[in-house]
Amino acid sequence: MRRALFENGLSICFGALFLITLCGQSLAGQRTHNAEQLAHGGDQVSWLDYVLSPSFGGAVMENWQSEFLQFSLFILATVWLVQKGSNESKPLDSVGLESKQKQRLEGFAPENAPRWAKSRGFARLVYENSLLTAMALVFFATWLAQSLNNWREFNAEQLAHDGATVSWARYLWEPDFWERTLQNWQSEFLAVGTMAIFTVYLRQRGSAESKPVGAPHEETGSSG
Amino acid sequence: VLPGNAVLVRTMYTLYWMVIAAGLALYIVVGLTVE
Numbered sequence: 001m002r003r004a005l006f007e008n009g010l011s012i013c014f015g016a017l018f019l020i021t022l023c024g025q026s027l028a029g030q031r032t033h034n035a036e037q038l039a040h041g042g043d044q045v046s047w048l049d050y051v052l053s054p055s056f057g058g059a060v061m062e063n064w065q066s067e068f069l070q071f072s073l074f075i076l077a078t079v080w081l082v083q084k085g086s087n088e089s090k091p092l093d094s095v096g097l098e099s100k101q102k103q104r105l106e107g108f109a110p111e112n113a114p115r116w117a118k119s120r121g122f123a124r125l126v127y128e129n130s131l132l133t134a135m136a137l138v139f140f141a142t143w144l145a146q147s148l149n150n151w152r153e154f155n156a157e158q159l160a161h162d163g164a165t166v167s168w169a170r171y172l173w174e175p176d177f178w179e180r181t182l183q184n185w186q187s188e189f190l191a192v193g194t195m196a197i198f199t200v201y202l203r204q205r206g207s208a209e210s211k212p213v214g215a216p217h218e219e220t221g222s223s224g
Numbered sequence: 225v226l227p228g229n230a231v232l233v234r235t236m237y238t239l240y241w242m243v244i245a246a247g248l249a250l251y252i253v254v255g256l257t258v259e
Contacts, residue, residue: 004232011236015243054258057251064247141248148255156259 022060026051029059054156058149058180061142066184068139074192075132082220085200087211089221103128143181150177 005012030050037044050056074088079097083089094102101108105128109118116127126133151171158165171177195209200217204210211222 004229007229008232008236052254054254057254060247061251138244145248145251145255149251152255152258
């Protein structure tokens, strides 16, 4: 059992951190929401009502979509773009989809390779793009969920201030939606770009996200 | 690799998908229904 926990440390640790911080967000969000209600003479809401509100749903989904966008773009971009000296980049001569031999496909697949890596048809096309496909699908679905929740919240505020409500399609053109979307995207792009260039010159001993401490600055993708 | 260890890897993979799917489904329903 201890061995099994050790072998799954990353997914267990980050899964637990996710659940703890999501609970913290919901509790802090409920307090903020109720404080605002108090100031404006509105009704207090229970924790469950707050968790099931578009206000919390929108806040959660807008952060989820930006994270999945970040990884989707990172997965796709690192097929075709490189950064000399970066741990986040492939070697400069490996740009593109790479050979069947290097990707261990078809006849080059080892005995214990995933079954679909050995196939030659549509199944392999699906499987060789499955990581990007999954991340991109979650991105688009969470972005949709964000838009629906933000739209409900937007209309509720419009009603509270005697403003006109808008359709969902119209809301997609509102600055409110794009401000919420782009504020998340910009931070993701900055973080990805920073990792791409910081790992050229900076190190963390022992981390899979860093080159070995003694690796020369011009060495590209030596632990990635 | 011991069979028991591979089981937890598969379980974690499934759990992550379940959390993502549950969150998505919940807030798509909330977004579609809550006035």
